[in-house]
Amino acid sequence: xxxxxxxxxxxxxxxxDIYLDPEIFEIEMDRIFGRAWIFVGHDSQTPHAGDFITTSxxxxxxxMSRHTDGEIHVLFNRCGHRGAIVCNEAKGNARKFQCLYHxxxxxxxxxxxxxxxxxxxxxDFEVGKAGMGSLPRVDSYRGFVFACLNPDxxxxxxxxxxxxxxxxxxxxxxxxxxxxLTGGVHRYRFDGNWKLQLENTLDSYHVPFAHExxxxxxxxxxxxxxxxxxxxxxxxxxxxxxxxxxxxxxAWAFDHGHGFTGNTALDEKTRSSPxxxxxxxxxxxxxxxxxxxxVLTPFFHNALIYPNMSFMGLNMHxxxxxxxxxxxxxxxxxxxxxxxxxxxxxxxxxxxxxxxxAAASFVQTDDLxxxxxxxxGVVGDSSKWVYFNRxxxxxxxxxxxxxxxxxxxxxxxxxxxxxxxxxxxxxAAT
Amino acid sequence: MTIVDHxxxxxxxxxxxxxLDERRFDDWMELFTEDGIYWVPxxxxxxxxxxxxxxxxxxxxxxxxxxxxxxxxxMHSQNPPSRCxxxxxxxxxxxxxxxxxxxxxxxxxxxxxxxxxDQRIFAGKNTHKLAPSGATFQxxxxxxxxxxxxxxxxxxAVPI
Numbered sequence: 001x002x003x004x005x006x007x008x009x010x011x012x013x014x015x016x017d018i019y020l021d022p023e024i025f026e027i028e029m030d031r032i033f034g035r036a037w038i039f040v041g042h043d044s045q046t047p048h049a050g051d052f053i054t055t056s057x058x059x060x061x062x063x064m065s066r067h068t069d070g071e072i073h074v075l076f077n078r079c080g081h082r083g084a085i086v087c088n089e090a091k092g093n094a095r096k097f098q099c100l101y102h103x104x105x106x107x108x109x110x111x112x113x114x115x116x117x118x119x120x121x122x123x124d125f126e127v128g129k130a131g132m133g134s135l136p137r138v139d140s141y142r143g144f145v146f147a148c149l150n151p152d153x154x155x156x157x158x159x160x161x162x163x164x165x166x167x168x169x170x171x172x173x174x175x176x177x178x179x180x181l182t183g184g185v186h187r188y189r190f191d192g193n194w195k196l197q198l199e200n201t202l203d204s205y206h207v208p209f210a211h212e213x214x215x216x217x218x219x220x221x222x223x224x225x226x227x228x229x230x231x232x233x234x235x236x237x238x239x240x241x242x243x244x245x246x247x248x249x250x251a252w253a254f255d256h257g258h259g260f261t262g263n264t265a266l267d268e269k270t271r272s273s274p275x276x277x278x279x280x281x282x283x284x285x286x287x288x289x290x291x292x293x294x295v296l297t298p299f300f301h302n303a304l305i306y307p308n309m310s311f312m313g314l315n316m317h318x319x320x321x322x323x324x325x326x327x328x329x330x331x332x333x334x335x336x337x338x339x340x341x342x343x344x345x346x347x348x349x350x351x352x353x354x355x356x357x358a359a360a361s362f363v364q365t366d367d368l369x370x371x372x373x374x375x376x377g378v379v380g381d382s383s384k385w386v387y388f389n390r391x392x393x394x395x396x397x398x399x400x401x402x403x404x405x406x407x408x409x410x411x412x413x414x415x416x417x418x419x420x421x422x423x424x425x426x427x428a429a430t
Numbered sequence: 431m432t433i434v435d436h437x438x439x440x441x442x443x444x445x446x447x448x449x450l451d452e453r454r455f456d457d458w459m460e461l462f463t464e465d466g467i468y469w470v471p472x473x474x475x476x477x478x479x480x481x482x483x484x485x486x487x488x489x490x491x492x493x494x495x496x497x498x499x500x501x502x503x504x505m506h507s508q509n510p511p512s513r514c515x516x517x518x519x520x521x522x523x524x525x526x527x528x529x530x531x532x533x534x535x536x537x538x539x540x541x542x543x544x545x546x547x548d549q550r551i552f553a554g555k556n557t558h559k560l561a562p563s564g565a566t567f568q569x570x571x572x573x574x575x576x577x578x579x580x581x582x583x584x585x586x587a588v589p590i
Contacts, residue, residue, distance in 0.1 A: 090580075184472060184483035187582035213502035222495045330582045335483060347480045355492055360470070360485050360586035362499055365507040368585040 005425050009418045012389030012411075016378045018421075019193040019386075025326035032307050032424040033058030035150045036256070037159050039309035039320060040064050040074050042334075043143035044180040045091065050108055053091045055332075056322055057147060062135065063087045063097070064145060067109040074138045074147035075110035080130030097132070106132050142171045143178060162401040163258045166303035170311060172295045175282040175340030181318065183335040183350045186358035190331075190368045192375035194323035197331055198417055200367055201302050201310040201319065202261050204249060204408035205390065208234055210370055214362050224315040224356055225266075226348035227276030232264045232314075249301075251413045253395070254403040257306030257420020259413035264314050268297050279338075279345040286340075301408070306420045311336070315352050327375055333357045388414045431523050439535055439560065440521045442567050447516035447539075450589060455497040458589070463561055464490060467571040470590055473580050485579060485586060500588065507587045512545045514588060518556070532570050533560045539574070541590050552590050553577055 005027070008015040018024055038057045041064045045053050052065035054077055061077035063086070079086050079099040086097045086106065096113055097106040105113040110132035121127055136151035144167060146156055157164065171179055190197075200206070211234065215221050221231035250262035284292040298313040305311075311318045316336035324330055335353045337346040356363045378386060391410025398405035406412035449458040462468070469479050470486040479487040488496060499505050517540045524534040535558040543550050554576040560567040574590050 183481065184476075186472065186483050187580070189582040189584060191584075210506065213499045213505035216498075333483075350481065350483060351479075351487060354484055354487050355495070358483065358485070359583035362496060365585040365587050366505070369507040369509075 006422065009422050010385075012392040012415065013385040013387045014418055016384050016386060019195065019375065019378055020326065022326045025193075025323070027425065028421075029058040029323070032421070033149075033323070035148075035153065035424050036307055037137075037139075037146040037148045037153060037156055038307075039305060039318075040138075040145045040147050042145060042179070042181040042318070043072065043140065044178070044182055044339075046072065048093065050093045050095055051091075052087055052094060052097075052108070054087050054089065055320070057135070057149065058323065060149075061085055062147070063110075063132070064147075065097075065108045065110075067107070069109075071109070072138065072140065072145055073109050074135040074145070076133045076135070078132060079104055080112060080132060081115070086132060104130075110134050142167055159256060160305065161254045161256070161258060162252070162403060163254065163260065163303050163305055165401070166260055166300050166311070166313070169295065169298055169300065170313065170316065170336060172287075173283070173298075173316075174338035175279070175286050176338075177286075178339040180337040180339050181334045183337050183346065186333040186353070188331050188333070188359040188364065188368065189324070190329055190371045191327055192329060192371035193326060194321055194329040195417070195421075196371040196374055197321050197329055197367075198304065198307065198310075199388075199414050200371070201304050202251065202259055202408075202413040202417075203411075204251070204261055204301075205411065206367075206370070210366050211363055213366065222355075222362065224352055225271070226279075226345055226352070227271040227273040228266060229270065232266055247407065247409055249408040251406050251408040251410065252398050252401050252403055253406070253413050253416035253419075254401070255420075256423065257417045258304060259403075259416050260300040260303035261408040261413060262301060263298050264301050266314075268293075271296075275342060275344040275348060278342045282340060282342065304413070304417070306417060307424075312357075315356050316349055317353050317357055319357065329371075388418070431525075436521075436523055439523055439533065439567070440518075442560070443518045443521060443535070443537060443556075443558065446569070447518050450516050450541075451514055453500075453511065453588075455500050455589070459490070459493050459497055461569050462490060462493070462572075463568045463570050466490060466569050468493060468589065469571065470574040470576065471579055474575070476579075485576070485583070486574075486589065496589075505587070507585050510546060512543045512588050514544075515542045516540070531561060533562070533567070534558075535560055543588070548584075550584075554579070 008018050041053050046066040049066055049068045052063050054063050063075045063077045065073050067073055077085050077087050081102055081104050084099055084101050086099050103116045107113050112131045115127055135147040137148040137153055139146055139156040141156055171177055215234045219233055221234045223231045253259040300313050302310055302312045308321045318334045318336060320332045322330040335350045355361045388411040391406050395404045395406040395412045446461055468486055468488045472483050472485050476482055518537050520538040522536050537556045539556045541552045554574055557573040559570040561570045
């Protein structure tokens with residue numbers, strides 16, 4: 001391993017060059033996005049044969065498609081001939097994929113279907129081998145589709161580890177046991193490094209200050225879920241108890257950089273509205289009252305599956321982080337709809353996500369401002385380091401989940417991302 | 431629809447644009463009816479604000495939260511504040527269908543936003559449903575169809 005990369009991460013702090021150095025960014029694309037399981041999409045985005053979406057793995061354009069046999073494929077979005085993008089839309093349905101340039105056509109599993117004037121090729125050129133190419137590994141867990149450029153990566157479920165329980169909780173909230181990413185997408189971007197967004201997903205320390213303008217005089221945020229009369233207590237008032245609740249929220253850190261923060265303290269017992277009550281009844285009909293209550297008292301706030309996806313249990317969404325350049329990042333945010341839930345319940349989720357984690361939302365706008373200011377300010381030479389040392393060394397071994405346990409306002413789950421970073425960045429390039 | 435009526439509508443849209451330029455957000459909100467809607471779709475041709483994500487989809491309740499935040503001294507994404515210039519043009523009053531009291535008005539609009547060395551341009555088609563109210567109007571709904579509505583945006587802190 002390049003010695004200088006190991007020196008980027010120290011206990012409780014990371015070197016600023018990991019946000020600024022274009023060479024390190026290139027190595028991240030090779031070694032993190034080229035070695036880890038990367039979230040690509042969800043089953044519900046391509047329900048029918050021929051359905052496809054386009055996205056990227058690191059900076060490599062890919063297509064997720066459902067072939068005629070019903071299988072999901074993740075293909076390089078690259079013509080085998082001259083390398084042009086083949087699928088040009090964000091999503092669609094196609095009987096075949098055709099390159100615009102010389103008309104090479106592919107089946108929806110990426111195999112070459114035909115080329116114009118095939119007799120023009122030399123005899124030893126195997127046209128049949130020039131497909132779009134599939135990602136070496138593709139697998140899914142409860143409809144969450146991941147792909148990996150490394151053929152030797154461990155199996156997906158081992159990779160996900162305890163974060164599987166967070167996926168399970170999200171899916172179990174649907175009366176039919178499945179989520180749907182069919183409620184559109186929010187796309188935002190910022191002039192900053194991709195890891196700024198990653199850190200932020202599990203950073204509970206920033207909330208009372210960065211999002212101060214989202215709370216009222218009593219320190220409560222606006223309501224973010226169907227059925228809540230009011231939002232969470234964000235800024236601690238004089239009540240010692242509130243302060244305590246905020247500080248005592250847990251956070252859990254796992255192998256490969258994954259982790260999650262504990263649930264926002266909201267009064268689940270008083271959560272009620274005609275729409276919510278109808279949804280709850282539908283869930284109880286499937287699970288029974290006791291199990292439904294367990295599912296509806298979520299144990300996590302935000303979960304991160306390193307390195308490119310997080311999902312939130314409070315106002316439900318999936319967030320996909322796409323590095324563009326060392327100082328440029330795009331993020332796509334999808335409302336999580338619950339299959340079998342009343343239509344109005346899913347509409348409420350869509351509506352509230354507009355004002356929390358979107359480009360024009362009340363919450364995300366201030367995070368984006370923070371990312372941009374970090375990227376601009378960190379070049380200052382007062383220090384070459386940024387700090388993640390809250391609660392350093394104070395974690396315990398997690399009893400319920402494995403891994404390590406700390407408090408959400410400590411920075412264990414952020415330091416853990418850099419343990420993941422070192423794990424992938426280490427070792428010889430494959 | 432007389433020329434005078436048409437001019438009255440045009441002046442109302444200019445007034446609305448002026449309120450946004452001057453960051454008089456409370457006054458802007460008061461232009462809307464109690465059940466008024468402000469909608470900026472996130473996809474060309476988006477039919478419903480209910481079944482798909484939108485850039486903005488505010489009723490008066492969400493608008494009020496949004497504007498309380500815009501008035502908050504610690505809204506970091508508006509420090510420094512955006513300076514905006516709205517232009518309204520190509521105003522057309524659609525012929526009334528049946529006996530509807532609301533007037534449908536389409537216009538082309540451009541907003542130029544400047545903040546901390548960055549200037550951006552938003553352009554698109556506005557559709558207002560206006561409810562006559564005494565000598566003036568109230569906005570029953572305003573829909574802003576941006577030509578780049580499905581782009582990845584940097585933060586959008588102020589209404590368009």
